[in-house]
Amino acid sequence: MKFSKTITLWYSNNKRELPWRQTKDPYYIWLSEIILQQTQVVQGLPYYVKFTHSFPSVFHLANAGESDVLKLWQGLGYYSRARNLHATAKYIANALNGKFPNNYKDLLKLKGVGDYTASAIASICFNEATAVVDGNVYRVLSRYFGIDTPINSSQGNKEFKQLAQELIDVKNPATFNQAIMEFGATQCKPQNPDCNICPFNSSCIAFNKNRISELPVKLKAAKVKKRNFNFLVFIFNDKKTILEKREGKGIWQNLYQFPLIETEKATTFDDFVKLVKKHPIVKDKLVEMVLYNEDSIVHKLSHQHLYTKFWIVQVDRTSKNGILTSEIQNYAVPILIGNFIERFNFDSFNTFN
DNA sequence: AACGCGGGGCT
């Protein structure tokens, strides 16, 4: 049987019921595709529900503030997706009167929409036969055809896109694209794929040559950087603390954090007290400083490891531009900060001292 | 072409 026949048949018998599969409205498909970039369905699903509930149309999303969008996105990571999502919503609502581009070429021009996402929207919403190539497709094709070209090379990029484009069912591109991705996600999984019940197991090259665990081939990632983060959790007499917005390039752009002192090496308590005493916010008003976590909290990003300490710094004055600790929940913060806020009880600390 | 960008799951 033809590849596309087999995969679409498998899909009709095995697909999951997911909310974005109930619609062809480009707004909802676009939203789901942005959320699902580098993100598994289980992780993205609750965010899709939140976003469609808060912003039922592109106009609702466009009229929101960026901080509201980031707050709703909090915890999902890759925050440029949220900033681009919001910018594109404003563009579509205002410049295009709410009408989405209806073809691959024009979709590709949108901020945050690359080859994969443009192909997905064009095929699902507008029946255009442009093949999607996401991580699932790389895995399925490299195994089935026994292809050793590294998937994260420009050569592999080209090769797999071309192959997928040759295989796509031009009569039904929406189903084909979703079928091959779903197949990769739930059956032809990275680890322990279900080869024994696979409809392709008689013709899959990787399976028949016992090379499942070797494919797909990937170029090694660069070594992770290690950084030492010291967050200053200020407590002022007026029960306020300080959050700062991260500006410029780098991680967590436009999210909030406690004032940060990054050091070359892990800090010792005595050295760090000297540093904090000289801090412009503290000057000579330091009452007490407590290290919240004796052992560094290691927050792992795919490209850097953050060895993190939270320092509780009580200062004997009122704050200038602090925020009430009772309102700290209103700020979009990285999950590393969010977890701390969830566990640390500002009120009990205030009364305890 | 190379690099930066999150967070979660598994072992």
Add this chain to the structure above:
DNA sequence: AGCCCAGCGTT
């Protein structure tokens, strides 16, 4: 602790 998952924008 170290391994896996990975689209898009920038440089």
